[in-house]
Amino acid sequence: MLDSPDDYPGVSAVMLETSVDLVYANLRRAITNGTLMPGQRLVETRLAERLGVSRAPLREAMRVLASEGLVSNVPRRGVMVAILRxxxxxxxxxxxxxxxxxxxxxxxxxxxxxxxxxxxxxxxxxxxxxxxxxxxxxxxxxxxxxxxxxxxxxxxxxxxxxxxxxxxxxxxxxxxxxxxxxxxxxxxxxxxxxxxxxxxxxxxxxxxxxxxxxxxxxxxxxxxxxxxxxxxxxxxxxx
Amino acid sequence: MLDSPDDYPGVSAVMLETSVDLVYANLRRAITNGTLMPGQRLVETRLAERLGVSRAPLREAMRVLASEGLVSNVPRRGVMVAILRxxxxxxxxxxxxxxxxxxxxxxxxxxxxxxxxxxxxxxxxxxxxxxxxxxxxxxxxxxxxxxxxxxxxxxxxxxxxxxxxxxxxxxxxxxxxxxxxxxxxxxxxxxxxxxxxxxxxxxxxxxxxxxxxxxxxxxxxxxxxxxxxxxxxxxxxxx
DNA sequence: ACCTAGTCTATCGTCGACAATCGTCCGGCG
DNA sequence: CGCCGGACGATTGTCGACGATAGACTAGGT
CATH class of the missing domain: 1.20.120.530 (GntR ligand-binding domain-like)
Structure with a gap:
């Protein structure tokens, strides 16, 4: 599945990159990998917990992915991996x-x-x-x-x-x-x-x-x- | 300056679009307008207050603007309107x-x-x-x-x-x-x-x-x- | 007077909580 | 039996708050 967080979250021992970057890279890889399949819904709470971050940075990462067309974001209905016709x-x-x-x-x-x-x-x-x-x-x-x-x-x-x-x-x-x-x-x-x-x-x-x-x-x-x-x-x- | 929020915030009378979209459109216009000049720093707290939203949606909007190259985001130092050489x-x-x-x-x-x-x-x-x-x-x-x-x-x-x-x-x-x-x-x-x-x-x-x-x-x-x-x-x- | 070290403030990154909304399930009615 | 309406649960959108960090400022030493 998705990679677990590499180091313990919250400890912030040597956090060079921000969580947003981590999450972004992780999701991007998972999507192009096939770990997350097209059409699959990305529920914020679940993903955030799995990646060991809160929803705020997760949402920021997903915004960027959406602007790149890898996920599609329907305003009050959530985000899914884009389905390409x-x-x-x-x-x-x-x-x-x-x-x-x-x-x-x-x-x-x-x-x-x-x-x-x-x-x-x-x-x-x-x-x-x-x-x-x-x-x-x-x-x-x-x-x-x-x-x-x-x-x-x-x-x-x-x-x-x-x-x-x-x-x-x-x-x-x-x-x-x-x-x-x-x-x-x-x-x-x-x-x-x-x-x-x-x-x-x-x-x-x-x-x-x-x-x-x-x-x-x-x-x-x-x-x-x-x-x-x-x-x-x-x-x-x-x- | 920046447009004030069109309707009273928090009332959420008929909020068809999300705050993120509003803020995004607003900032984008302000930047291409010249209301916000290249190199100008965008302090989250100030902007958020001016636009009548909290920092969360503002940050999401700025992520998108950054991915479009209209603003440049240095991880722990903030966001500024991009300077183009x-x-x-x-x-x-x-x-x-x-x-x-x-x-x-x-x-x-x-x-x-x-x-x-x-x-x-x-x-x-x-x-x-x-x-x-x-x-x-x-x-x-x-x-x-x-x-x-x-x-x-x-x-x-x-x-x-x-x-x-x-x-x-x-x-x-x-x-x-x-x-x-x-x-x-x-x-x-x-x-x-x-x-x-x-x-x-x-x-x-x-x-x-x-x-x-x-x-x-x-x-x-x-x-x-x-x-x-x-x-x-x-x-x-x-x- | 200049450079260095320590502190201090402004600002960012992140988090948990709350209200609003959407889909769903159930019961009632035609 | 199928359709419609209302309540419930799940999930999103947004907010305020809390640590952490970078740069500025001050004080001290040379």
Missing amino acids: KADAAEIYGLRIALETWAAGEACRLATETDIAALRALVTEMERSSESNDVEVLSGTDVIFHRRICEIAGNHRLLRVWTGILSQIRLLSRQVIVTLYADLHDVPKRHELIVEAIAQRNPVRVETLVREHIESVAARILAQMTEAEAKGLGGEVTV | KADAAEIYGLRIALETWAAGEACRLATETDIAALRALVTEMERSSESNDVEVLSGTDVIFHRRICEIAGNHRLLRVWTGILSQIRLLSRQVIVTLYADLHDVPKRHELIVEAIAQRNPVRVETLVREHIESVAARILAQMTEAEAKGLGGEVTV
Whole structure:
């Protein structure tokens, strides 16, 4: 379940971070983890007790999560883990493509040799994990790769929004069991192309490659979701 | 100053919205207004009393504002209205261009005839206000025009981020006195071109036009800020 | 006179309590 | 038998209060 409070609450031995930050990180992880499933209600009293804090900091943390779209807050009815529909998924990936193609273009201008080397290292990591069919590591590296590109673009606000988008994607993947990639062994190659385009400082090509890559993933998820919604008729989890 | 609470607090006659929403809207307006200036400290007790609420909802509202980048929150030292540097302005406009060019491209696909008519109406509104040299109305219409395009794009998350970006821009304009446009009479023409490109469903052209338009505004502001930072060496307002 | 140490005040972070509200359950009525 | 209305319980929204912390101020030593 949720992590218990690491140290005894109230003692406040070495409280560097505030409770709000702790709770925020904890809940965020639990949601993207799948520990807290979409649609699940988050009752303040229970959660607060479980996390060893009072309701005040908990509520502050949940406000932030709500503003990031990870939970949905209906004024006098409480907070639940957000349920994302197909339309949401389309929005999320649309926005992601917009952000990331731009980031990739910027990365073409800004990437240092070190940056490019780091990206290449990630690609070899992908090769390793795709050969050993380790989807966990592969998709993890995939995410790191894309975050890296956003970091290279050097826009903190972009990175912030992107991170938000990505945790929504993680939330999505809690609702739909997706075979993320059509072909595992295709993944490293795609990313290698991206890196080389960056190395050649070819923004147009990079943008196309990134767009196509993300679109292909998005298409798989959206297809899966149409199927799921046709059957289950969307989120009805009330627990 | 800040708006006083509209109805008597505690009476809770018809409290449709929660205090948090009220306070949030109030503070947001005050910040983008210039009622609360960048760098100004927001002391919880004082603000709470002024707004007629207790500290709990106030803090929740401020958390959200902090996550939107309108205020900056240093853990045990309090909250202040954010001070934006030149680097921030560059980030903000960079992100805005990325978002809005994409939105404009989408709008090409999605705009109905009604949408286009509405945009044309905004352009004529711009013509009126530019002829009468009414910069207030002109820039207001300008913003509405651009928001409209984001709305047409039909991506709620995009619109959300865009709105955040725009309030940061408003905050920026509290720090630098900018003559926003090089030539007032240029503005309606630029926007007319954008509308017509949308009407012709020409995404490439629209994106170029939007990019150039925003870049020109951004360039003016950035120039102004380099000047200001060279002199004043950035925000030191502590009040 | 300047720097250092101790205190002191303003303010934050957190908590428990109270009232208002929403959903639910039960009984009565058509 | 199903629908409507009123009371109950659970949960939220808000408040005031209590420690804890950071910065300022004062006093003392060199």
